[in-house]
Amino acid sequence: MRIGSPKETYAADESLFRTRTQWVWFGILLLSLALYPFVANLYWLFLACLICINIISATGLNILTGYTGQVSLGQAAFMGVGAYTVAWLDNNATTPFILNLLAAGVMTTLVGLVAGLPSLRVKGLYLAIATIAASFILQFVFINWESVTRGTRGINIQPPQLFGMEFDNPDTFYWLVVPVTVLMVILAANLFRTRVGRAFIAVRDRDISASVLGINLPLYKLMSFAIASFYAGIAGGFYAYFFGSINPESFPLLMSIFFLAAIIVGGLGTILGSILGAVFMTLTPELLRYGVDVLEPFVQDASALLSPVRTLVFGLLIVGFLLFEPHGLAEIWRRVRRFFHLWPFRN
Amino acid sequence: MDWLFFFEVSLAGLGFGALYALTAVAFVVIYKATRVINLAMGEMLMLGAYMFFGFAAALALPIWAALILALVGGALLGLILERLVIRPMLGESPISVFMVTIGLSSVFIGLVEIIWTAAPRSLPSFLPSDPIFIGDAFVAPKTFWSFVIAAVVIAVFLVLFRFWRGGVALRATASDQGAAYGMGINVPMVYSLAWGVAGLLAAGAGVLLGSIAGISSEMGFFGLTVLVVVIVGGLDSVLGALLAGLLIGWVESLAGVYLGGEYEHLVTFMILMVVLLLRPWGLFGTREIERL
Numbered sequence: 001m002r003i004g005s006p007k008e009t010y011a012a013d014e015s016l017f018r019t020r021t022q023w024v025w026f027g028i029l030l031l032s033l034a035l036y037p038f039v040a041n042l043y044w045l046f047l048a049c050l051i052c053i054n055i056i057s058a059t060g061l062n063i064l065t066g067y068t069g070q071v072s073l074g075q076a077a078f079m080g081v082g083a084y085t086v087a088w089l090d091n092n093a094t095t096p097f098i099l100n101l102l103a104a105g106v107m108t109t110l111v112g113l114v115a116g117l118p119s120l121r122v123k124g125l126y127l128a129i130a131t132i133a134a135s136f137i138l139q140f141v142f143i144n145w146e147s148v149t150r151g152t153r154g155i156n157i158q159p160p161q162l163f164g165m166e167f168d169n170p171d172t173f174y175w176l177v178v179p180v181t182v183l184m185v186i187l188a189a190n191l192f193r194t195r196v197g198r199a200f201i202a203v204r205d206r207d208i209s210a211s212v213l214g215i216n217l218p219l220y221k222l223m224s225f226a227i228a229s230f231y232a233g234i235a236g237g238f239y240a241y242f243f244g245s246i247n248p249e250s251f252p253l254l255m256s257i258f259f260l261a262a263i264i265v266g267g268l269g270t271i272l273g274s275i276l277g278a279v280f281m282t283l284t285p286e287l288l289r290y291g292v293d294v295l296e297p298f299v300q301d302a303s304a305l306l307s308p309v310r311t312l313v314f315g316l317l318i319v320g321f322l323l324f325e326p327h328g329l330a331e332i333w334r335r336v337r338r339f340f341h342l343w344p345f346r347n
Numbered sequence: 348m349d350w351l352f353f354f355e356v357s358l359a360g361l362g363f364g365a366l367y368a369l370t371a372v373a374f375v376v377i378y379k380a381t382r383v384i385n386l387a388m389g390e391m392l393m394l395g396a397y398m399f400f401g402f403a404a405a406l407a408l409p410i411w412a413a414l415i416l417a418l419v420g421g422a423l424l425g426l427i428l429e430r431l432v433i434r435p436m437l438g439e440s441p442i443s444v445f446m447v448t449i450g451l452s453s454v455f456i457g458l459v460e461i462i463w464t465a466a467p468r469s470l471p472s473f474l475p476s477d478p479i480f481i482g483d484a485f486v487a488p489k490t491f492w493s494f495v496i497a498a499v500v501i502a503v504f505l506v507l508f509r510f511w512r513g514g515v516a517l518r519a520t521a522s523d524q525g526a527a528y529g530m531g532i533n534v535p536m537v538y539s540l541a542w543g544v545a546g547l548l549a550a551g552a553g554v555l556l557g558s559i560a561g562i563s564s565e566m567g568f569f570g571l572t573v574l575v576v577v578i579v580g581g582l583d584s585v586l587g588a589l590l591a592g593l594l595i596g597w598v599e600s601l602a603g604v605y606l607g608g609e610y611e612h613l614v615t616f617m618i619l620m621v622v623l624l625l626r627p628w629g630l631f632g633t634r635e636i637e638r639l
Contacts, residue, residue: 071442118620122627125384125445129578130623132571133616140613257449264446305461312457318450322443323435 014193016186033182037174045170047286052181053238054278058262059188059271060231065260066269067192068224069204070119071128076255077135078115078229080142082108082236083246087155088148090240097160097241104237105230111138112229119221123207135253142248154247157240167241177238184231189271191227200224204269261318267330276329284317285310355484356604357597362490364596365497366556370573371580371588372501373548378582379521380541382441383433386448388549389570390455395421395550396470396557396566397459403471410473418550425546429539452567460564467563474558493555500551501589504544508585513540521583572599572612575619581632591630 007013017023037045061075082104089100115138118130142149149155159168160176167173191197199220202210211217240246258281266277292306299305321328370392377385385391398420402413432451436444474492478485508514519527520537528534553562556569576595580587595615602614628634 071445118623122623125441126578126623126627128442128445129384129574130620132574133619133623136612136616137620140609144609257453260446260449304464308457308460308465310457311453311460315450315453315455315457319432319447319454322439322447322450323432326439326443 016189016193030182033178037171042170045174047282049170049173049177049242051279051282052177053235053242054259054262054282055181055275056184056238057232057235058259058266058274058278059185060228060235061259062263062266062268062271062274063188063191063200063231064224064228066263066267066273067197067204068200068221069207070116070221070224071124071260072131072225072228073128073253073256073260074115074131074135074138075228075232075259076251076253077138078108078112078232079236079239079255080138080246080248080251081111081229082233083240083250084142084149084155084236085233086237086240087157087246090157091155097162100160101234101237104240105233108229108233108236109226112225112232113222115229116222116225119225120218131256132253135256139248139251139253142251149248152248154245154250156245159244160241173242177242180234180238184234185271185275188231188274192271196220196223201269258314261314263328265317265321265328267328270328270330272333273328273330276333280329281314281317284313288313351483354482355486356600358481358484358486359490360597360600361593362486362494362596363559363600364593365494365501366552366559366592367573367576367596368589368592369497369501369548369552369555370569371576371592372504372585373545373552374573374577375580375583375585375588376517376541376548377545378577380517381429381433381538383444383448384441384574384582385545386445386570386574387428387452387455387567388545388573389567390452391421391424391546391549392553392556392569393459393562393564393567394424394455395546395553396562397463397553398550399554399557400463400468400470400562404468410471414473414554417554418547421550421553422543422547425542425544425549426539428546429542433542434535434538452570456564456567463564465564467561469561470554470557472558487559489559493559496555497552500548504548505585513537517541572615575615577629578619579622579629581629583633584629584631587629587631 005019007018012018017026036048040048057075057079061072065071085104085107086100089095089103095103115131115134118134119127122130143151145151159166159173161167162176165172167176192201199210199215202213202215203217203220203224207217210220236251239250243250262277262281263274264277265280266275267273288310289306292303292309296303325331370388374385374388377383377388395417399413399417402408402416403410406413408416428451432447433444436447472489474489476488479488479491480486508518516527516532516537517540519530519532520534524534527537553566556566560566572595573592576591577588579595580589580591595618598618599611599615603611606614622629
């Protein structure tokens with residue numbers, strides 16, 4: 001609690017931004033997001049779009065895993081459902097871009113509800129394993145439902161069009177994906193100011209007490225699955241549009257682990273955590289690539305080492321953060337902020 | 348229907364199932380002692396197989412020496428993991444520990460690909476290769492001998508669990524840690540023991556699996572099927588692990604032959620879903636009383 005910001009109503013105390021300073025910082029963030037495309041080159045814009053897609057998906061997973069406590073290793077497969085919905089609509093119907101994206105979200109929500117059914121019966125580790133099974137079954141569907149997914153050959157998607165403009169490059173696509181990401185993140189942050197969001201947290205903290213308090217466990221668990229899948233569907237839809245072609249290999253189990261790693265590294269149960277985690281985990285491989293480029297003259301076959309080193313670092317990050325910094329980057333961020341708040345009174 | 352063919356396919360499936368059972372026993376030992384679901388089991392298996400490969404092919408040691416070194420290496424790996432990674436996670440939520448093992452599996456894959464590259468390789472063959480017939484049915488000699496070895500190893504370990512002091516300590520710890528500690532059992536030592544034994548079993552299973560199917564950095568996938576096996580059998584039941592291992596191996600091989608290769612994993616994961624929905628504690632596992 002900061003000094004000099006008294007509140008007169010509960011609503012004011014619970015609002016997302018409680019002080020004028022926070023509004024100013026938020027404004028600066030939006031402004032820099034808007035200015036970014038004018039200073040960044042195509043490569044960095046590409047990364048920015050990818051980060052946004054990952055932020056959407058990681059935020060969804062954080063709602064399910066971080067806030068509701070239901071571990072899921074199916075987020076990538078759900079993204080696949082969204083991507084294939086977009087791809088099918090793009091190839092077989094002339095519906096506009098926005099509608100396709102929404103359809104991807106809705107379709108994935110439905111699939112997520114079915115995949116969430118085991119959560120009514122099992123929880124914790126068993127649920128994680130059930131979602132692994134669900135993701136393999138979805139993978140099988142992607143490969144073998146030839147008439148819709150075109151099997152292993154994959155499927156191409158035209159770049160999205162809106163108001164007669166074609167968003168076929170990272171520098172134009174940026175203007176599509178960033179506003180949606182901001183919107184989705186704000187929606188997620190607002191969710192936890194409502195009864196539904198608080199119910200999710202209660203389910204996570206102690207499901208039995210939550211049920212004693214009158215929370216309908218099956219309903220809220222399924223609702224959490226539905227919301228997480230909706231986020232995955234939107235992210236998957238963007239993924240399909242962004243890369244222009246998808247195949248069953250695009251959404252492996254490793255990608256689900258990537259999202260789980262992102263929210264662990266970022267911080268479970270915080271919105272900031274999903275953002276920081278997605279940014280960090282997307283940029284780490286790129287950093288490694290720079291490292292390999294530097295090593296190139298000294299080490300034979302340095303570029304062949306890139307993929308295994310990525311896998312290794314990826315695992316080390318998961319293990320390291322869980323062992324030494326279980327609350328993730330969000331906690332580090334809070335510590336840094338507190339240091340500056342209390343400086344120079346405490347050192 | 349060609350019964351002889353069916354019989355041969357079943358035998359091949361049971362041979363593979365024995366490897367599932369062997370790995371599943373390692374899985375169950377870890378779960379019973381430390382309540383950790385070790386998702387890196389498949390990768391521990393892989394590391395064991397690669398160690399054997401390294402000793403036998405790269406260092407050109409005799410097969411028996413390479414085998415012993417790989418088994419010792421596997422046991423050491425288990426001990427080190429327990430001490431460095433799992434012990435510090437004691438008391439954390441089971442989910443965190445589960446995710447640590449996911450991270451470990453990624454680390455192992457990375458290590459193997461850095462040292463040996465991702466290219467698949469074949470292990471030097473050391474099993475007898477005379478064709479084997481049971482009645483009229485042909486069994487691939489590698490499958491047959493790995494079945495025999497797996498069966499003998501499992502039998503030895505069952506006897507050890509029953510009569511050896513360490514095995515009794517392990518079972519005591521599994522049923523009640525506090526009471527076991529009170530009776531003078533060094534519970535942390537039991538944790539180490541369980542991981543060491545599991546590492547040893549995994550390395551052995553890895554060498555057998557590698558000699559049948561070759562080794563690659565993707566063979567850790569085997570661990571996911573073993574996960575299905577232990578869930579179906581019941582996480583804390585050795586008997587369940589054995590029966591479910593054979594069952595899953597058999598069903599998988601039938602599905603692979605009669606439905607097509609792509610159905611192998613689909614069928615096992617379908618079985619997993621059904622078991623999780625109807626009987627989450629597995630066929631022989633302890634039913635934890637919790638109703639929600």
